[in-house]
Amino acid sequence: MELRCEGCAGCCVDWRPLSPEAAGSDRAGDRPPLDDVYDLAPLTRDEVAGFLDDGLGDALVPRLFEPAEPDARVSVDGVEVAAAGDRPVFMIGLRKPPKPVAPVGTDEPRWLDTCVFLDPATLQCRIHGEERYPRTCATYPGHNLELDAETECERVEAAGGGDRLLDDEPPDDLPAPAFGPQALGTTVFAYPDPDALDGVIDRIVNDSLTADDRARFAGAAVGSRPGSLSVDRDRMAEARERAREADSWAGRAIREWTDRAGDDGEAADRDAAAVGRLVSELEDDAGAPGTPGWD
Numbered sequence: 001m002e003l004r005c006e007g008c009a010g011c012c013v014d015w016r017p018l019s020p021e022a023a024g025s026d027r028a029g030d031r032p033p034l035d036d037v038y039d040l041a042p043l044t045r046d047e048v049a050g051f052l053d054d055g056l057g058d059a060l061v062p063r064l065f066e067p068a069e070p071d072a073r074v075s076v077d078g079v080e081v082a083a084a085g086d087r088p089v090f091m092i093g094l095r096k097p098p099k100p101v102a103p104v105g106t107d108e109p110r111w112l113d114t115c116v117f118l119d120p121a122t123l124q125c126r127i128h129g130e131e132r133y134p135r136t137c138a139t140y141p142g143h144n145l146e147l148d149a150e151t152e153c154e155r156v157e158a159a160g161g162g163d164r165l166l167d168d169e170p171p172d173d174l175p176a177p178a179f180g181p182q183a184l185g186t187t188v189f190a191y192p193d194p195d196a197l198d199g200v201i202d203r204i205v206n207d208s209l210t211a212d213d214r215a216r217f218a219g220a221a222v223g224s225r226p227g228s229l230s231v232d233r234d235r236m237a238e239a240r241e242r243a244r245e246a247d248s249w250a251g252r253a254i255r256e257w258t259d260r261a262g263d264d265g266e267a268a269d270r271d272a273a274a275v276g277r278l279v280s281e282l283e284d285d286a287g288a289p290g291t292p293g294w295d
Helices: 045-053 135-139 142-146 152-158 200-205 211-223 233-245 249-260 272-284
Strands: 060-064 072-076 079-084 087-094 098-101 110-113 165-167
Touching (some): 045 233, 060 211, 098 249, 211 233
Antiparallel strands (some): 079 087, 098 110
């Protein structure tokens, strides 16, 4: 597998406003998510715990799903969601605030939902190759290639983004897929207290989750036991508190970008130099790690 990622960011950015026909959607399938976040990369339990250890709990967001026909389901706020037993199932990913980016060969920065760790100026991940770099990101699009499923790289190519997927042979050392039979308690979690989720479904659908909402799911993920529905309540409570108290450069940048953002796909009315200055102010000066550079 060989990719040309420079100037792309197709797997880090919601570029549906730029090319809705070419961009595809991860809302297809038997269990569509309740939210409308594009390409949310699932994190493992240990990765969620690692982000909490680094004070980055405010960079995390949960995802719940509509049930498929054979699924167990539970009603939350009058909405049926996919469940394991009587517990809603969910995953945890990285938040995608709007940022002024010019991905996939576009000529000017536009407001697009973008991974919190993507630097809009360099179109590089700030944690690429580092300890916290998610396994899903590091192995993409290996599982797509293994399953002969369309990749974001190919969608970018189809939209006029140049050659991106240079070698389509999947790697030999792919980890198990995020949603395989081993996923319960590892990348797919079951929330133990569905009666405590009043109002959460509406806030997920309307992209208005609170810090406490996000923290309760992060805590439940960290407290989960792999291969089991059981949750260590003490571990869950401690992780929830750490997530709630997080006040990282990432969380502050999300608030700043969201306050400044225009409509989805709207021109940012800033040239590359102005975007660079804003990135320095909101992210670099706030403590964000630098990007590695292209090789």
